[in-house]
Amino acid sequence: MLKLFQYNWQVREEWFALCRGLPQEELLKERTGGVGSILKTLFHIVEAEYSWIDALKGNSPEEPDFNDYRSLERVEQLQAQYRPDVLAFVEAWTDEQEIHNLIVPWNTNVSCTYGEVMRHVIAHEIHHVGQLSVWSRELGIKPPSANFVGRGLA
Numbered sequence: 001m002l003k004l005f006q007y008n009w010q011v012r013e014e015w016f017a018l019c020r021g022l023p024q025e026e027l028l029k030e031r032t033g034g035v036g037s038i039l040k041t042l043f044h045i046v047e048a049e050y051s052w053i054d055a056l057k058g059n060s061p062e063e064p065d066f067n068d069y070r071s072l073e074r075v076e077q078l079q080a081q082y083r084p085d086v087l088a089f090v091e092a093w094t095d096e097q098e099i100h101n102l103i104v105p106w107n108t109n110v111s112c113t114y115g116e117v118m119r120h121v122i123a124h125e126i127h128h129v130g131q132l133s134v135w136s137r138e139l140g141i142k143p144p145s146a147n148f149v150g151r152g153l154a
Contacts, residue, residue, distance in 0.1 A: 001118050003153045005090045008125045014144035019072050034131035043075045045125050050082040052121045053089050056114055060105040
């Protein structure tokens with residue numbers, strides 16, 4: 001699992017780098033699909049990753065308010081705040097955790113295994129990166145590569 005999280009983090013860093021060259025109005029512009037804007041999508045990726053991992057740690061995460069993170073720098077700061085906890089959990093992952101059961105704190109009608117959650121977190125980011133890629137092409141900007149090969153993660 002660690003390699004796929006590292007892959008997502010590398011791609012995310014490339015998106016942050018690309019977005020540093022965009023004006024604030026482009027980052028906040030409401031777009032069709034996804035969660036509405038480039039910046040809101042990056043925020044959502046960071047927040048969702050942490051919330052799921054925090055739930056696996058037995059916590060009931062409080063979702064931060066996007067209005068407090070309406071700049072790329074603030075979203076990057078949020079990521080820097082969350083990453084150590086996520087990394088520690090992912091690095092400590094064991095096969096035995098795979099089948100543990102989680103009642104989702106924000107929807108107690110949903111039950112799943114820890115393994116399902118880990119794969120969901122990985123796929124969730126990949127899904128949203130696809131949306132970011134569509135939007136960047138609409139802006140005439142080549143998106144970061146989604147290729148796993150060549151990233152030194154083998």
